[in-house]
Amino acid sequence: MKFSIVITTYNRLSLLRRAIDTALAQTIPCEVIVADDCSTDGTQEYVENRRQSLLAIGDERLIYHRNAENKGHSATVNAGVEIATGDWIKPLDDDDYLALNCIEEMSNAIAMRPEAVICSVQAAQVDENEVELFKTRQIGPGKAFYIPQEDIHYGMLLELVPFGTPVQVAFCRDAFMKTGGWDSSLDANFDDIDSWIKIAQFGEAIFINECLAYRTIWSGAYNQKFSLEKRLETNILVKQKIYALVSEKYRVNLPDLKDIEAYLKLHWSLVALKQGKIFSAATMGLLSFFLPAAWILLLGKSNLSQEAQKHLPKKYLNTETLAQENSKTIDKFYHFNPYQPDTLHTYLKLRWGITALQHGQFFNSSKAALSAILSPVAWKLLIRAIFPWLYRQENLSQQQIDGNAVVMEKIYNLVSEKHHPVLPNKELQTYLKLRWLLLAVRQKSFLRAIKIAVPTALSPVAWKLLARVSRFQKQNKQEALIRRLVLIDG
Numbered sequence: 001m002k003f004s005i006v007i008t009t010y011n012r013l014s015l016l017r018r019a020i021d022t023a024l025a026q027t028i029p030c031e032v033i034v035a036d037d038c039s040t041d042g043t044q045e046y047v048e049n050r051r052q053s054l055l056a057i058g059d060e061r062l063i064y065h066r067n068a069e070n071k072g073h074s075a076t077v078n079a080g081v082e083i084a085t086g087d088w089i090k091p092l093d094d095d096d097y098l099a100l101n102c103i104e105e106m107s108n109a110i111a112m113r114p115e116a117v118i119c120s121v122q123a124a125q126v127d128e129n130e131v132e133l134f135k136t137r138q139i140g141p142g143k144a145f146y147i148p149q150e151d152i153h154y155g156m157l158l159e160l161v162p163f164g165t166p167v168q169v170a171f172c173r174d175a176f177m178k179t180g181g182w183d184s185s186l187d188a189n190f191d192d193i194d195s196w197i198k199i200a201q202f203g204e205a206i207f208i209n210e211c212l213a214y215r216t217i218w219s220g221a222y223n224q225k226f227s228l229e230k231r232l233e234t235n236i237l238v239k240q241k242i243y244a245l246v247s248e249k250y251r252v253n254l255p256d257l258k259d260i261e262a263y264l265k266l267h268w269s270l271v272a273l274k275q276g277k278i279f280s281a282a283t284m285g286l287l288s289f290f291l292p293a294a295w296i297l298l299l300g301k302s303n304l305s306q307e308a309q310k311h312l313p314k315k316y317l318n319t320e321t322l323a324q325e326n327s328k329t330i331d332k333f334y335h336f337n338p339y340q341p342d343t344l345h346t347y348l349k350l351r352w353g354i355t356a357l358q359h360g361q362f363f364n365s366s367k368a369a370l371s372a373i374l375s376p377v378a379w380k381l382l383i384r385a386i387f388p389w390l391y392r393q394e395n396l397s398q399q400q401i402d403g404n405a406v407v408m409e410k411i412y413n414l415v416s417e418k419h420h421p422v423l424p425n426k427e428l429q430t431y432l433k434l435r436w437l438l439l440a441v442r443q444k445s446f447l448r449a450i451k452i453a454v455p456t457a458l459s460p461v462a463w464k465l466l467a468r469v470s471r472f473q474k475q476n477k478q479e480a481l482i483r484r485l486v487l488i489d490g
Contacts, residue, residue, distance in 0.1 A: 001110065003030040003103050003170070004086030008076045009094035010037040013046055015216070016094040020050070020062070023092065026103045029061060030090075035080030036066045037073070074182035074191045077166075081176060088119075089173050091192075095216045096167040102212040106170050109144040109206050116146060117175040117203030118196060123168045123213040133217060136164060138209040145207060152200045153245040157254070161205070163196040167213040171195075175202040190234045197241055228280050232268040236261050255297065262288045263297035270298075295348050350378040 005023040009016045016034070023032040034047050047064045054062050065083055067076060081089050088110065090103060106119050125133045139161060147161060155161030163169055169192070179198035182191045243257050269285025272278075288294045350372035372378045 001088060001107055002086040003028070003088050003090055003107065004033060004081075004084035004173075005030055005090045005092055005098075005103070006033045006035055006077065006080035006084055007092045007094055008035050008037065008073060008080060009039060009043060010070070010073075010076070011039045011041045011043070012094045013039070013041050013043045016043060017046070018097050019092055019094050020047075022097040022100065024054075024061065025100050026098070027101050028104045028107060030103055031063065031084065031086055032061050033063045033065060033080045033084055035076045036064065037076040038067045038070045072184055074184040074186065077191075078181035081173065081181065084173060087173060088170050089176060090170040091166040093166055096165075097214050098167070099212040099214070105144075105208055105210060105212055109208055112144070113146045113204060113206055115149075115204045116206045117172040118163065118199050119170045119206040119208065120163050120168050121208040121212040122210055123164055123215050124211050125217050126214050127217060130214070135211055136168070139207045143209055147205045147207070149200065149202075149204050150247040150249070152205050153197070153242050154247060154250040154254075156197065156200070157239065157242045157246055157260070161207070163193065163205075164213075165215055166192050167215045169196065171199050172203065175199045178202060186234060190231075190238050193238055194241065197238070197245065201245065228268055228272050228275075228277065229284060232264060232284055235264050235268070239264065255293075259291075259293040259297065262291045262294035266291075266294040266298055292348065346372045346375050346378045350375070350382055 005026075007016070007019050007023060009019075020032065020034065023030075034043075036043050036047070044064070044066055047062070051062045051064055054060070063083065065079055067079060071079075077091060080091075088106070090098075090106070092098065102121065106121070110116055110119055122136055122138055124135045127133060147155065152161065156163070176195070176199055179195065179201075182195050184191075186194055239260055240257065243254070243260070246254060265285045266288040269281040269288065272281035272284060
């Protein structure tokens with residue numbers, strides 16, 4: 001397997017030097033192509049001189065391509081890939097850079113899953129001084145895993161298996177060429193995501209849970225030249241493309257496309273508000289503010305991203321979607337058991353009214369929260385959302401404990417005879433009580449915990465069983481994300 005790193009650049013020589021340095025310094029030597037969109041800042045002279053210096057010591061890896069005229073980011077990517085000789089392409093913008101073992105780790109993972117056509121890694125966001133701001137979240141279990149092709153677009157639509165920006169992604173050159181390359185009409189505005197969508201039609205995806213790439217966040221980034229309205233428009237277009245490619249087996253579980261579009265409008269309007277662009281926020285998301293489905297998707301996505309490491313590796317929500325399970329999703333993360341959809345709507349009005357007030361929009365605040373501000377239940381829900389630990393439900397009962405014991409006894413009696421010599425005997429009941437004791441403590445049901453505790457907490461055998469079960473669950477937590485997640489490097 002051969003890798004080619006394609007670095008696109010335009011008039012950013014000061015940043016380009018760093019990108020070239022990290023590409024040439026990879027622990028696995030690979031071809032490095034600088035695709036220049038007709039720069040006028042001395043880029044050509046610098047790259048040519050560096051290339052000649054490498055040739056003088058027998059190193060032919062650095063290749064320079066220059067567009068005859070300025071064609072834009074997407075066309076420059078296509079030009080670089082066209083002349084590349086690698087089986088796999090690692091795109092890289094000139095303001096980003098790679099960990100020195102990036103290509104090596106990608107190569108190792110791809111070698112374990114040759115059906116893959118696209119590979120993504122964790123990345124760190126850094127400022128202009130290379131100070132780390134934050135890291136993209138890890139996806140799924142283990143160090144590296146793959147997702148079958150038929151599951152990819154469903155995961156992308158619900159933003160549960162997101163592919164990253166070019167610095168994070170590598171792709172199979174053959175699959176890329178089948179797609180026709182990057183769409184110049186999108187030029188630096190979701191053109192990368194559009195490409196990942198198309199490439200994913202031809203094979204599987206690999207994710208590596210290791211920070212191997214660095215993306216620079218600064219005012220000169222390509223995507224900063226687009227208005228929020230334009231980015232919303234393209235984001236909707238991309239979602240429509242993904243929606244059309246979702247496997248038939250997931251169709252019954254999909255949210256309506258109009259609800260996804262409403263969610264996107266709401267999302268980008270909130271981005272506008274954070275940037276102080278009140279007019280843009282109003283024009284993009286005015287109607288979406290009053291659509292419960294949009295808020296459900298937004299709230300669900302927000303809490304899923306916070307809980308991703310706990311929940312997504314174990315289950316990929318392939319039987320329930322956020323849109324179809326409005327109250328269940330909210331219940332899962334906010335503990336809203338006793339409340340109806342109309343009460344939830346009132347709560348959302350109150351929450352939005354407070355948000356408007358925080359941004360100094362007093363008229364919008366009073367308009368949004370006029371009815372909700374007088375609702376005690378809405379305020380109770382808001383407090384629960386902010387301080388969920390205040391409302392732990394004391395729902396652990398002796399009936400549940402006894403019922404669990406009866407079920408386990410029935411299972412015990414049905415176990416195959418060949419396993420009888422290693423089965424715990426009376427200690428099983430003690431182990432079950434120990435599990436309920438720990439659950440009671442987590443729920444802050446301390447009185448119930450004390451009732452269960454004696455003599456359970458003093459049984460070494462029960463603790464030994466608990467440790468064995470915990471180890472087993474940890475080893476087998478890699479259940480299906482969508483259909484299944486198969487670890488290729490634990």
